[in-house]
Amino acid sequence: MNHLSIWIISFLAIACVIVRPFKITEAIWAVSGAVILLAFGLISIAEGWAGISNGTDVYMFLTGMMLLAETAREEKLFDWLAAHATRMAKGSANRLFLLIYMVGVIVTTFLSNDATAVVLTPAVAAAVKAAKVKNPLPYLLICAFIANAASFVLPISNPANLVIYGSHMPALLLWLQHYILPSVFAIVATYVMLRFTQRKDLKEKIESDISIPKLSQGGSTAMIGIGITAIILLIASAFNVQLGLPTAITGILTSAIVIIRAKKNPIAVIKGVSWAVLPLVAGLFVIVEALNKTGLVQTLTNVLHEHASHSVAATAWSSGLIVAFACNVMNNLPVGLIAGNVVQGQVPELIKSAVLIGVDLGPNLSITGSLATILWLVALRREGQTVNAWTFLKLGCLIMTVALLFALGSLWIL
Numbered sequence: 001m002n003h004l005s006i007w008i009i010s011f012l013a014i015a016c017v018i019v020r021p022f023k024i025t026e027a028i029w030a031v032s033g034a035v036i037l038l039a040f041g042l043i044s045i046a047e048g049w050a051g052i053s054n055g056t057d058v059y060m061f062l063t064g065m066m067l068l069a070e071t072a073r074e075e076k077l078f079d080w081l082a083a084h085a086t087r088m089a090k091g092s093a094n095r096l097f098l099l100i101y102m103v104g105v106i107v108t109t110f111l112s113n114d115a116t117a118v119v120l121t122p123a124v125a126a127a128v129k130a131a132k133v134k135n136p137l138p139y140l141l142i143c144a145f146i147a148n149a150a151s152f153v154l155p156i157s158n159p160a161n162l163v164i165y166g167s168h169m170p171a172l173l174l175w176l177q178h179y180i181l182p183s184v185f186a187i188v189a190t191y192v193m194l195r196f197t198q199r200k201d202l203k204e205k206i207e208s209d210i211s212i213p214k215l216s217q218g219g220s221t222a223m224i225g226i227g228i229t230a231i232i233l234l235i236a237s238a239f240n241v242q243l244g245l246p247t248a249i250t251g252i253l254t255s256a257i258v259i260i261r262a263k264k265n266p267i268a269v270i271k272g273v274s275w276a277v278l279p280l281v282a283g284l285f286v287i288v289e290a291l292n293k294t295g296l297v298q299t300l301t302n303v304l305h306e307h308a309s310h311s312v313a314a315t316a317w318s319s320g321l322i323v324a325f326a327c328n329v330m331n332n333l334p335v336g337l338i339a340g341n342v343v344q345g346q347v348p349e350l351i352k353s354a355v356l357i358g359v360d361l362g363p364n365l366s367i368t369g370s371l372a373t374i375l376w377l378v379a380l381r382r383e384g385q386t387v388n389a390w391t392f393l394k395l396g397c398l399i400m401t402v403a404l405l406f407a408l409g410s411l412w413i414l
Contacts, residue, residue: 003293005040007291007294009290010037013029013283014287014330017284018329018331026280027280030281030284030287034286037287042290042293050289051285052282054289055281057162057244058159060247061247063247063251063252064244064247065251066275067252067269068225068254069115069118070269070272070273071254073272074218074264074268074269074272075216077215077219078122078123079130081126081127082130083213084212086130086206087210090208091208093203096139101146103123104116104120104142104143104147104150105150105187107120108157109153110156110230110233112157113158113370113372114372116372117373117379121383124140128140132206132207138194141395144367144392147376148360148370150183150187152182152356154176155169155175158360160359164356168344172237178349179353179356183407185406186357186403186407189402189403193402194395197398197399218258218264221258222258225250225253225257228254229250232247233246274375277371284334287334291338297338301345304342308347308351313350316351316353317354319355320354320357320408323335323339324357324361327359335359353411354411358404361400361407365401366389366396
């Protein structure tokens with residue numbers, strides 16, 4: 001009976017995170033689900049705390065990235081970058097679209113998909129505003145889709161990658177051997193399909209005579225801080241060091257240096273950060289801890305091993321597809337946590353790769369499939385933009401499915 005109660009409460013909490021009834025923020029629903037599980041004694045306080053503690057690295061990673069992004073935003077770094085990108089487009093909407101997409105690939109690869117949602121979205125919003133684009137949505141959609149499509153180029157490209165492999169993370173060269181080709185297929189397929197679906201809005205002429213604003217000293221410091229963060233994350237990844245602490249340190253230091261040198265009030269930066277994301281993540285971690293009590297992980301592990309013993313190829317295909325679509329029912333954070341526990345141990349590398357691709361790329365189906373997309377939605381609201389869930393789902397059905405099939409299929413080329 002307790003197991004059934006856990007399933008019902010968890011399902012309702014995650015469903016509310018996805019649907020956002022009454023437009024109440026996602027964090028409220030996730031935390032409410034966790035509190036109800038604790039209040040009814042379905043999990044103990046110790047188990048709840050263990051669930052929260054499991055997300056420590058993620059909290060630090062997000063804190064550092066959000067502080068970096070907000071500091072850069074306050075110092076008008078994004079406006080400066082946007083002006084340069086718009087001038088390079090030379091009046092071509094298609095060229096601006098491609099430029100933004102390429103930048104998205106770079107940011108996701110070296111700073112993670114969450115950084116793309118937090119850092120790149122305000123820059124793109126500024127760019128399309130400078131270019132006097134009539135419909136900014138096609139360009140803003142890039143930030144959501146590329147955040148997931150390019151999130152397995154490197155281990156640091158998505159925190160979910162670390163969850164899947166745990167303490168058995170492959171060396172960087174071995175990682176590239178496994179994932180560089182699927183990443184290329186995912187990135188190219190996503191671009192082609194996204195560009196095809198947005199072709200009507202990319203026919204307009206955009207502003208080419210763009211004045212380049214002067215970059216402040218704080219803006220330069222923020223840009224250097226972002227660059228240093230990327231280098232540190234690469235080094236940490238190469239030495240299999242968790243990414244949260246170095247990201248938090250560089251984010252806090254960069255913000256502090258900018259604020260002190262500019263003699264600004266730190267409250268402006270602190271208030272601008274979307275802190276609600278942290279309790280959202282914590283709530284989801286507690287829910288996953290409760291689901292683990294029901295024997296879910298052990299059951300899935302047994303099923304996976306049984307099917308793998310009959311056909312590794314069929315199991316890889318089915319695992320990748322099922323996980324990809326499950327991410328849009330439960331969000332890829334809890335799905336990644338569960339999948340990471342399931343594939344630990346003696347699981348064929350092909351299956352593990354398919355599962356990781358499903359966790360990373362699958363969330364491109366819906367607006368709440370991944371934490372990165374939720375962060376993107378938060379960034380959009382700050383820019384006065386909204387995206388209808390149905391509109392995104394229609395695009396995701398085409399874009400994600402094509403990219404996923406190509407990425408999974410490429411595993412057999414290697």
